[in-house]
Amino acid sequence: MTDRRTLRQNQGPSATRIIGVGSFQPERIVTNDDLSKIMETDDQWIRDRVGIVERRFADKDELLVDMAVKAGTAALIDSGVDPSEVDTVIVPNCTMPSGIPNAAAQVADRIGIKAPGAFDLNAACAGFCYGLGVASDLIRAGSAGKVLVIGAEKLTDSVDPTDRANAIIFADGAGAVLVGPSDTPGIGPVTWGSAGDLVDTISMRDHRYIHQEGQAVFRWATTQIAPIALKALELAGLEPSDVDVLIPHQANLRIVESIAKKLRAKGAREDMDVADDIRYSGNTSSASIPLALDHMRKTGRAKTGDVVLAIGFGAGLSYAGQAFICP
Ligand SMILES: CC(C)(COP(=O)(O)OP(=O)(O)OC[C@H]1O[C@@H](n2cnc3c(N)ncnc32)[C@H](O)[C@@H]1OP(=O)(O)O)[C@@H](O)C(=O)NCCC(=O)NCCS
Incomplete structure (x- = not known):
């Protein structure tokens, strides 16, 4: 029984x-x-x-x-x-x-x-x-x-x-x-978190239009996000020097470059390719990372087998990132 x-x-x-x-x-x-x-x-x-x-x-x-x-x-x-x-x-x-x-x-x-x-x-x-x-x-x-x-x-x-x-x-x-x-590991563990105390820095106050305190968001993203990206690498058992392609959320090119600079200071390679899709796509929120990935694959910048590090951040405030292998 x-x-x-x-x-x-x-x-x-x-x-x-x-x-x-x-x-x-x-x-x-x-x-x-x-x-x-x-x-x-x-x-x-x-x-x-x-x-x-x-x-x-x-x-x-x-x-x-x-x-x-x-x-x-x-x-x-x-x-x-x-x-x-x-x-x-x-x-x-x-x-x-x-x-x-x-x-x-x-x-x-x-x-x-x-x-x-x-x-x-x-x-x-x-x-x-x-x-x-x-x-x-x-x-x-x-x-x-x-x-x-x-x-x-x-x-x-x-x-x-x-x-x-x-x-x-x-x-x-x-x-x-x-x-x-998959037969072999292709997606590293996600590291995620939030900073709800900063909720008012990006919101739809009137349920109609996005409002943001641009400089506060800029400061948060340029100081708090690189360590999260490093943690995602650590969880995946990788070193910064293993990263071939970095795809941060395409919020602002200066934020993207700041994250890349911080990772390079921790050992990421100078030839690590950093997504700059924002130039021709703008900030598309949750679409920005897969859009950049697709464009970088199609132009040969991200190749099959490359180690990609993705890191998203924005309203909430919330953040998440992981390493994965480019298909
Ligand atoms: C939004 C953002 C571009 C504004 O840039 P900033 O340098 O912080 O701009 P400020 O709001 O302090 O304004 C600075 C000056 O530029 C002016 N300005 C603002 N927007 C402008 C525009 N589109 N064109 C021209 N001038 C502009 C302001 O009026 C201000 O002028 P003043 O000094 O004469 O008063 C910047 O804060 C930013 O990118 N923050 C991060 C936002 C982000 O990435 N959000 C997405 C997260 S998912």
């Missing part, structure tokens, strides 16, 4: 890896000069302070869900995996227009993934690294087989178009990875 107190728990494969990457950006390119026609700003100020040359804005009827479908489909095509083999879909985002419905279920349905576990995950600009960590651990626990993680944002709906501190930074897009089991 079965002991009623005995309950079975799952156990999955010991290792996971990223097996496909894809992204999507809206067609409409918005240059700094375009913005200077509608607000008091100029190309040089934006390039110097944030490093952005141009960004992509979605059209009015192009939704977060539409972009997520395109990025997720591209990741599946890249992996060669059929949608029927995917059982879980996670959509990190912070700009779905309402709490319900979530993005994940409808995105999955439109991609052709039938009845998956599907949920959104909101850790703002840290969302992709949270999602990747959750996906990897779900598989290792035996709760999921293959997980599609799609960071997608339509930030232009949440930015006052006349607010020159924010309207120059944020943009729209989506990036996705497919995560699956």
